Amino acid sequence: MRRIALSAFILVLAITFFSRLLYLQVLDDEVSYGFLDDIAIDSKYHYPERGYVYDRNGKLMVSNAPAYDIMVIPRNVTKVDTLELCKLLDITREEFDNRMNKAIRYSPKLPSVIVQQLSKKEYAGIQEKMRKFPGFYVQKRMLRDYQTTSGANVLGYISEVNDWETKNKKGYQQGELIGRSGVEKVYEDDLRGKKGVNFIQKDIYNRVIGPYKNGRYDTLPVQGRDLTITIDETLESYGEQLMVNKRGGIVAIDPKSGEILALVSAPYYDPDLLVGRKRSKNYTKLYNDSIAKPLFDRGLLAEYPPGSPFKLINGLIALEEGVIDQNTKVTCYHGYHYGRNRFMACHCPSGTVNNLKNGITRSCNAYFANAYRKTIEKYPTAAEGMQVWSDHVKSFGLGDYLHNDLATGRKGKIPDSATYNRMYGKHRWFATNSISNSIGQGEILTTPIQLANVAAIIANRGHYYTPHIIKEINNQPITDENFTKPKYTSIAAEHYDAIIEGMFEVYNSNIGTARGARIAGINIGGKTGTAENFTVIDGKRYQLKDHSIFIAFAPIEDPQIAVAVFVENGYWGSTYAAPIASLMIEKYIHGEISRTDLEKRMLNSSLEDEYNKYLNPEGLTDKDE
Structure with missing residues (x-):
């Protein structure tokens, strides 16, 4: 028995020892050894390289470059010529004192940053002199080195952890860097790696x-994992060029996988601006630009009325509810009259008779107002009809976050019966009170990524994959079902072909609203949109130029790309958004542009004069009521 007991004791002791060793060397990100309290022992950290970031085609977008921090361990500082050190580091005595006091408050025995992110040239000038200052030393680290000037909103940036993070985030110490936005933030745990440490006896x-x-x-540092993202860097860069001197967003998605091919926000900025010692100054400048808002990711955060592309959803709902079919005809008298002297004008010649296909091709307000009204009035009360309609719309991923792997986003707005009960009171409203929803105005708001996803849904005849930015981690494809399992709308697949026929004619028919942007050799299905645009300046409501909107997918017979384009104050959908969408499609599918005249016009066009009206409201249309 004693032999068994002894064997059991040894086994338990071995398991305990092995578990503790595993925790210290593998699981515990922070050094938690008691011997660090010994003033004769110092620790020196070795920071790992962050993982590299590649585009979908293997093109390197983000790597690393060395930089150097001047570190201090306060308890080791003795007899330092402070003025000489400040001169060497090019900082004031006040800055030095503030940083030293902060380091002491953080920990007298742990290293803190005094001056961060010196360049190779700056480091070369001071390295030999650092031996004169006990307690101070140079710490090499790796900063981001961008191999691209595009995709700053996608890639994100890193910066030093703040006081709260050092106290509340496991594994982070003062002076370390953390992802703040974009891929750097979402995949921080993968990209960060694991720092190594040496303990030194004195x-x-x-x-x-x-x-x-x-x-x-x-321990040795462990490099972060490399990421392959879904972005096509060439397409992303091209989209940014097309949006120069414009504001808005372009989102392109692969309908077959939900992979985001391009996520353009304009105006954009070079990601290199937020690297190194210049980061803080540049960030402040970008942040304080309250007019252009370059840090505001319009593809994910900007909520716009979707305009006429929303007619496609209303058509699908009306087909599903059986209130129209593809042959249903409506006579348009240059728009739709409703209520008491209310009118939604469109461009159909008065007396035009449209079926569903022509209603899409001409973007007929009367056709879709009738379809919407029939949907609501199919049910005993407007509230019941509205709730059915709202549930259908939300099945397209609208009015909610798409639950993707992006660092930011907004859910937009889709009204339901409760919305109008609050606005008008129960049983005191009818279909005509919400008729603007029929043309994508009213109480509806969507983001560009949501409308790109709608285009993908139509391309897929009723299903979508959650739009996402990650493709591989350390060369291992993602397997998360949130990204690989299709989500289905409430609309039967059989209804989509009639909508797609109309979308095809938008580009190819002589009456199509985007006929001027057609591309030979590619069958594109699209829909133009023009959304009204208002602003309030000094308490007055002004009408600005409409937003230009377009959604599309191509090729119709085998969809490879779905795209949404929003150009703020861009006039008609056919003026800017449709041409830009067609160029993006051709660039992705063919790799080169055949319509060089169209490309030149988009590259050289500017809306800066229109945007300057925000600064000077003279000449704006006063809509103050």
């Missing part, structure tokens, strides 16, 4: 003896 005279315990507790 004698009573503070002289280095050698590694503590012969390096038993030392």
Whole structure:
């Protein structure tokens, strides 16, 4: 029995020892050894390289470059010529004192940053002189090195952790860097890697003896994981060029997978602006630009009325509810009259008779107002009809976050019966009170990524994959079902072909609203949109130029790309958004542009004069009521 008991004791002891060792060397990100309280032992950290970021085609977008921090361990500082050190580091005495006090408050025995992110040239000028300042040393680290000037909103940026993060985020110490936005933020745990540490034994005279315990507790840094993202860098860069001197967003998605091919926000900025010692100054400048808002990701955050592209959803709902079919005809008298002297004008010649296909091709307000009204009035009360309609719309991913892997986003707005009960009171409203919803105005708001997803849904005849930015982690494809499992709308697949026929004619018919942007050799299905645009300046409501909107997918017979384009104050959908969408499609599918005249016009066009009206409201249409 004693032999069994002894064996069991040894086994338990071995398991305990192994578990503790595993925790210290593998699981515990922070050094938590008690011997660090010994003033004769110092620790020196070795920061890993962050993982690299590649585009979908293997093109390197983000790597690393060395930089150097001046570190201090406060308890080791003795007899330092402060004025000489400040001169060497090019900082004021006040800055030095503030940073030293902060370091002491953080920890007298742990290293803190005094001056961060010196360049190679700056480091070369001071490295030999640092031996004169006990307690101070140079810490090499790796900063982001961008191999592209595009995709700043996608890639994001990193910066030093703040006081709250050092206290509340496991594994982070003062001076370390953390992802703040974009891919850097969402995939911080993968990109960050794991820092290594060396423990150094000193004698009573503070002289280095050698590694503590012969390096038993030392660890090596582990590089972060490499990411392959879904973005096509060439397409992303091209989209940014097309949006120069314009504001808005372009989102392109692969309908077959939900992979985001381009996520353009305009105006854009070079990601290199937010690297190194210049980061803080540049960030402040970008942040304070309250007019152009370059840090505001319009593809994910801007909520616009969707305009006429929303007619496609209303057509699908009306087909599903059986209140129209593809042959249903409506006579348009240059728009739709409703209520008491209310009118929604469109461009159909008075007396035009449209079926569903022509209603899409001409973007007929009367056709879709009738379809919407029939949908609501199919049910005993407007509230019941509205709730059915709202549930259908939400099945397209509208009015809610898409639950993607992007760092930011907004859910837009889709009204329901409760919305109008609040506005008008129960049983006191009818279909005509919400008729603007029929043409994508009213109480509806969507983001560009949501409308790109709608285009993908139509391309897929009723289903979509959650739009996402990650493709591979360390060359391993993603398997998350949130991204690989299709989501289905409430509209039967059989109804989509009639909508797609109309979308095809938008580009190819002589009456199509985007006929001027057609591309030979590619069958595109699209829909133009023009959304009204208002602003309030000094308490007055002004009408600005309409937003130009377009959604499309191509090729119709085998969809490879779905795209949404929003150009703020861009006039008609056919003026800017449709041409830009067609160029993006051709660039992705063919790799080169055949309509160089169209490309030149889009590259050289500017809306800056229109945007300047925000600064000077003279000449704007006063809509103050």
